[in-house]
Amino acid sequence: xxWTWFHKWGSPKWFYEMSGRxxxxxxxxxxxxxxxxxxxxLAFAPPDYQQGNSFRIIYIHVPAAFLAQSVYVMLAIAGLxxxxxKMKLADVALQQAAPIGAWMTVIxxxxxxxxxxxxxxxxxxxxxxxxxxxxxxxLYFGVIALGQAITNRDSAAKACAVLALVGVxxxxxxxxxxxxxxxxHQPATFSVVAKPAMPFEMWMPxxxxxxxxxxxxxxxxxxxxxxxxxxREARASWVKAEVRMQVEKGL
Amino acid sequence: MSNVxxxxxxxxxxxxxxxxxxxxxPLVFFAIVIALFPLAVGPxxxxxxxxxxxxxxxxxxxxxxxxxxxxxxxxxxDGSLEQWVLSPHPLPLLVLAKVLAHxxxxxxxxxxxxxxxxxxxxxxxxxxxxxxxxxxxGTPVLSLLGAVGAALTVGLKRGGLxxxxxxxxxxxxxxxxxxxxxxxxxxxxxxxxxxLWLASLTALAVTLTPFAIAAGLKIxxxx
Amino acid sequence: MSFAxxxxxxxxxxxxxxxxxxxxxxxxxxxxxxxxxxxxxxxxLQDEARRMRREESK
Numbered sequence: 019x020x021w022t023w024f025h026k027w028g029s030p031k032w033f034y035e036m037s038g039r040x041x042x043x044x045x046x047x048x049x050x051x052x053x054x055x056x057x058x059x060l061a062f063a064p065p066d067y068q069q070g071n072s073f074r075i076i077y078i079h080v081p082a083a084f085l086a087q088s089v090y091v092m093l094a095i096a097g098l099x100x101x102x103x104k105m106k107l108a109d110v111a112l113q114q115a116a117p118i119g120a121w122m123t124v125i126x127x128x129x130x131x132x133x134x135x136x137x138x139x140x141x142x143x144x145x146x147x148x149x150x151x152x153x154x155x156x157l158y159f160g161v162i163a164l165g166q167a168i169t170n171r172d173s174a175a176k177a178c179a180v181l182a183l184v185g186v187x188x189x190x191x192x193x194x195x196x197x198x199x200x201x202x203h204q205p206a207t208f209s210v211v212a213k214p215a216m217p218f219e220m221w222m223p224x225x226x227x228x229x230x231x232x233x234x235x236x237x238x239x240x241x242x243x244x245x246x247x248x249x250r251e252a253r254a255s256w257v258k259a260e261v262r263m264q265v266e267k268g269l
Numbered sequence: 270m271s272n273v274x275x276x277x278x279x280x281x282x283x284x285x286x287x288x289x290x291x292x293x294x295p296l297v298f299f300a301i302v303i304a305l306f307p308l309a310v311g312p313x314x315x316x317x318x319x320x321x322x323x324x325x326x327x328x329x330x331x332x333x334x335x336x337x338x339x340x341x342x343x344x345x346x347d348g349s350l351e352q353w354v355l356s357p358h359p360l361p362l363l364v365l366a367k368v369l370a371h372x373x374x375x376x377x378x379x380x381x382x383x384x385x386x387x388x389x390x391x392x393x394x395x396x397x398x399x400x401x402x403x404x405x406x407g408t409p410v411l412s413l414l415g416a417v418g419a420a421l422t423v424g425l426k427r428g429g430l431x432x433x434x435x436x437x438x439x440x441x442x443x444x445x446x447x448x449x450x451x452x453x454x455x456x457x458x459x460x461x462x463x464x465l466w467l468a469s470l471t472a473l474a475v476t477l478t479p480f481a482i483a484a485g486l487k488i489x490x491x492x
Numbered sequence: 493m494s495f496a497x498x499x500x501x502x503x504x505x506x507x508x509x510x511x512x513x514x515x516x517x518x519x520x521x522x523x524x525x526x527x528x529x530x531x532x533x534x535x536x537l538q539d540e541a542r543r544m545r546r547e548e549s550k
Contacts, residue, residue, distance in 0.1 A: 060515075061501060072507035078518045101484070118525060125521050129514040136507050156438040163434050167425055176488045177421045181435060184417055184481050188439050191470070195442040199449065234522065241529040245536060265541040 027107055030247045031256050037240045044237040051230030059223035066220075072136040075129050077223055081231040082125040083147075086154060087189075089119030089235065093161065094186035097179025107243075109175030110250070112182065113165050114242040118235060120158035126151050146200035150193050157185045171250070273358050274366050281370030284343075295336035295375055296382055302328040303386045314391045321390035322451030325400065326407075328386075329379055330440055333408060334433055336375045337415035340367070341423040341486065350423075354490050361479035364486065368416045368479075376408040392455070399454040399464070406467040407447040413478040414439050420485030443470060 026032050059077035066073035093112050100108035130148050131141045142148070161178050168174035251257045285292060306324050307317055344350045344367075353363050383404055384397045392400065418436040422428030450463035495501040502508060 056515075060511075061495060065505065070507055071505040072510050074511050075514045078515060082518065121521055121525055125518045128517050132510050132514040132517075136510050153438050153441055156434075160435040160438065163431055164421065167422070167428075167431055173424075173488050173491065177485065180417070180481055180484050180488065181421060184414075184439065184478075187477065188442070191442045192438075195445045199445045238525050238529060241526075241533070245529060245533045249536065261537065261540050262544070264537050265544065 028103075028105055030107060030251050031254070033107055034244060034247055034256075034260070037244055041237060041240050041244075044233050044240065048230050048233035048237050051226050051233060055223045055226035055230055058219075059227065063219050063223055064217070069137060072133060075133040077227045079126055079129040079133060080224060081228045082122045082129065083151060084228055085231045085235055086119055086122040086126055086151070088232075089115055089122060090154065090157065090182070090189065091186060093119065093178075093182040097182040100175060101179050101183075106250070107247075109172070109179070110243050110246050111239065112175060112178055114246055115235075115239055116158060116161045116165065116178070118238055118242075120155060120162060122231075122235075123151055123155040123158060127155065144200070146197045149200070150196050153192055153196070154189075157189075161185070274362060277363055277366040278370050281367055282374070285370065285374050291339070292374055292378065295332040296378055298335055299328050299332040299379055299382060300386060302331060303390065307390070318391040318393075318455070321387055321392045322448045322455060324390060325383055325387050325392075326444055326448040326451070329383060329404060329408065330411060330437075330444060332379055333376060333411040334415055334436060334440075336371075337412065337419045338429045338432055340371060340416055340419040341489075345423045345489065350486060350490050354487055360483035360486065364416070364420075364482045365475075365479045368412055368482070371416075372409055372412040376412050380404040380408060392451075396451060396454045399450055399460050402464055403447045403450045403460075403467060406464060406471050407443045410443050410467075410470050410474040411440060413474040413482070417478055417481045417485055420482045420489060422489075423486070424489040443467070446470065 055077060060074055063074070065071045093115055096108045096112040096115070099105050100112060127148065130151065134143055134145075134148075135141050161181055164181055165174050165178045168177055248257055248261065252261075303324060306320070310316060310320070341350060344353075353360060356363070380401060384400060387397065387400055388394070415432070415436050418432045419428075421435065422432050425431065446463050446467045450460045450467065453460045453463060502512075
């Protein structure tokens, strides 16, 4: 197998140039997918026979929850790459992705709570899914807090990587134990998302929204990483040239 | 190899017994937290009894967490941690010995104190074996997971609160299984399933966390 | 189209407040996530520009 594609990621300069090219495409894709998904989901999809129109919250709740979970897994993968191959870019990705993941968890929690009002009659139910999301938020807080507390940039990234790896091993255990705890205490909760076969007009906008959220995440992550790369590599000559060019363009 | 393990265990024991107050502090904390609850929710026996599984477990969890804050601190400050990292013996093994010593004297003491406090909360005597077993299986996991956090935060000035923030979410499965076992036994239901799950968590923690603790210590020492 | 009129679309059956509140909050958070890195980048470039001017005037 040819590994050159992988080694290229070791170069911040290569990343900066390539991400500059990807960024417009990702942003356009995110805006288009989310706009179509939103319009379709909000106005054109038929209302749910049980929940009426409140089910339309699914089109942000589920993509946000999806993204929040995958971003944590991504943190752990980036952490592993950073620990094993000492790749600086992986450290940057880990630290820059964590706040985005935390915000996605907040979206999932808030929309879940709002959705709960018409469905369960109260804003918060200790439902397995919501509780797992809350714990995920705490896990994100841990990673962010640890990264902020350690002043040395390299050890902060390594420590966050170890924590993310421990967390990702724990996530399935937490998830199953919370599910199990929930069934034990509330045998017949009405789960909002588990549905028998959704019709095409319902799941297609959902799919678009999920893809749109992933593109949005990619674009914002690249934005954040590019700035961080500029700051970290401030002494490299290509960064100086790039900053000078940007400054002259902006003034 | 096993020689190093037992030597280290003996060293840790000696060190712990030179500062008996530090061993007693988590136990006193455990007792105080338990005593706070009847004062807060009222002395009704029925209510306290139904709450007792959760209360005992939450208090035990916090006490273990509190005792772990200083686990590696003195070794970090006097430089023995650097010697550990440099020594030819595998660091995960050394770390395991350290955590084991800590658990033997603080975790085990907690387990032995718990039945007394549980009886004060009105837990019937028939539940005590389950309480003992669940704590016996659960507290090592708490110690090992907490040691990961302690290793990552040992170099920081004010690591205590951060340690709690990092580790408490990871404690949730143990809390659920442990208090679940106790709840089941309080209702006269079978508890073997809970205990077996707890045991498998213990096995998982003993095998995996020493590597994470070792990695955390290397990062903290290297800083 | 599953709504007959715009007023019906806003009302969302009886669930208008819930649907619009959750969409509003989410879009605000998404906007924040886009705006913050852009602002941070601008601030950084402004700082750099100031630094360069200072160094040139020396």
